[in-house]
Amino acid sequence: MRILVSVSPGEVRTALLRGDRLDEAWIERPARPDGVGDLHRARVTALAPAMAGAFLVLTGGETGFLPESEASATRQPIARSVQEGLVLPVRVTRAPQGGKGARLTARLTPAEQARAAAAPPGNAPLLLARGPDAALRLARAHPAAELVTDGAGLAARLRGTYSPRPVFDEAVEAEFDALASPEVPLPGGGRILIHPTPALTALDVDAGSAAGARDPEAQRRVNEAAVAEAARQIRLRQLAGPILLDLAGMTAKRRAALAEPLAQALAPDRLARLLGLGPLGLFEILRQRIHPPLHEVLAGPLTPGLAALRQAVREAASRPSRRLALVAAPAVLAALETFPGALGEASEAIGQLLQLRPDPARPWSHWTIEEAPHGG
Structure with missing residues (x-):
């Protein structure tokens, strides 16, 4: 390993x-x-008994939610555990999602409690320590x-x-490049199509040429491969929440026979749980969300911009004397210019300033690293 x-x-x-x-x-x-594992000194801004929790303001004004089950070791009603205005140390247990703030816990380890106690005095929200990467x-x-x-x-x-x-x-x-694609080829033919939505993620198995094959076992083999690969992709991409897996063809009885292989494939993932085969013939999986899924991390023009910087550093290493320019869509360059530190790190690694040249005709993914003319 x-x-x-x-x-x-x-x-x-x-x-x-x-x-x-x-x-x-x-x-x-x-x-x-993403903030997971961060230790904060936070202030209670509102109790939410109907939601069995409380809202807290964190460093920088962000809001987090403290469930009453995480407010104290005794797990009593939230109004008995905290009051509005109370300042207390908390740890982030789940990254923000869908416009909702981070999930918090006040049930800290002795080491975390000691770190919070050693913090500078005051009632203002304060980031005490970053979580592990x-x-x-x-x-x-x-x-x-x-x-x-x-x-x-x-x-x-x-x-x-x-x-x-x-x-x-x-x-x-x-393999990392492939994680940005919604299509996963299967060994022996066929593919899995991954469709994230705000409410759930759908995984659709396309048998490809096996769908019309004369071999009656061809479709079964595709689905067996899909079950194993689906579990792997769920883990690699950190998919979370409700996940539906639609196999290719097969009767309900034959699909049910793949429930145990799917459960075994999911078993190493402590966050995932197979709920069963639903009435529509779809396998229903629930995976706990902690970190943001990769499709959220990779969304937007910043991702191709950072890929371009990575390539620029490699090209500079192979030919240090070249002056380089990044030619890309304006949105990609704007994302890099507003992202803290990235362009400075790239210029330091290259040994000189990387020129940025906008090309409005280009899509986000069609950036190029070109040799810049001297004096340009």
Whole structure:
């Protein structure tokens, strides 16, 4: 088992590999962390007995929700645990979602309580400590795994092995690129189409050529492969909430026979639970949300912009004397210019300022790194 951590301007990508197989994938933007695990001093702004909880204001004015089950060890009604205006230390247990604030807990470890007690005095909301990033979480969960990173500072912090070359090879890069696509090819033919919506995520299995094959077992083999791959994609993409899996064809009885293989495929994922086969013939899965799903992280023009910076750094390393320009859609360049630190990190890694050239005719994904003329 290996943990590979790729550090690039504005972004850290972390892969957990079992052998050569990608088992977990994380994409983080340190300038805008998801906040999970952060320790705050927060102030109660409103009790919500009908919702069995209270709203608290965090550092920067963000709002979080404290369920009454997390307000105290005795789990008493929220009005007996906290009062409006009360200041108390809390930890973020779930990232914000769908316009709702972060989920909080006041049930802290002794170490967290000690850190909160050592904070500067005052009643203003205060960020006391950042939560662990993906690399640290994986290192703690798999202490025997080798950790290799191309970020010197991160290698020192995590006591990992530093690599002067990019730690992601072409295969890992391709797998991370594929996580941005809604289509997952299946071995032997067929595919899974992934459709996230605000309410749920639908996974649709397309049998492809097997749908019309004369071999009656061809469709079964596609669905068996789809069951295993669906469980893997749910974990890799951090899909959360209600998830519906629609297999290709098959009678209800034959679909039901795949319930046990699906449950076994989901078993290593402690956040996922198979609810069963619903009346419409769809497998119903519920997965707890903690971190944002990858499709939320990757949405918008910032993602192609950060990919372009990563490529610019690589091209500069291969030919240090070149002056480089990023040609991209205005929205991509605007996203980079408003994202803290990314352009500065890229220019530092390149050794000179990266020129930005807007091209309104380009879609977001069609950026290029070009050689800039001297004096341009």
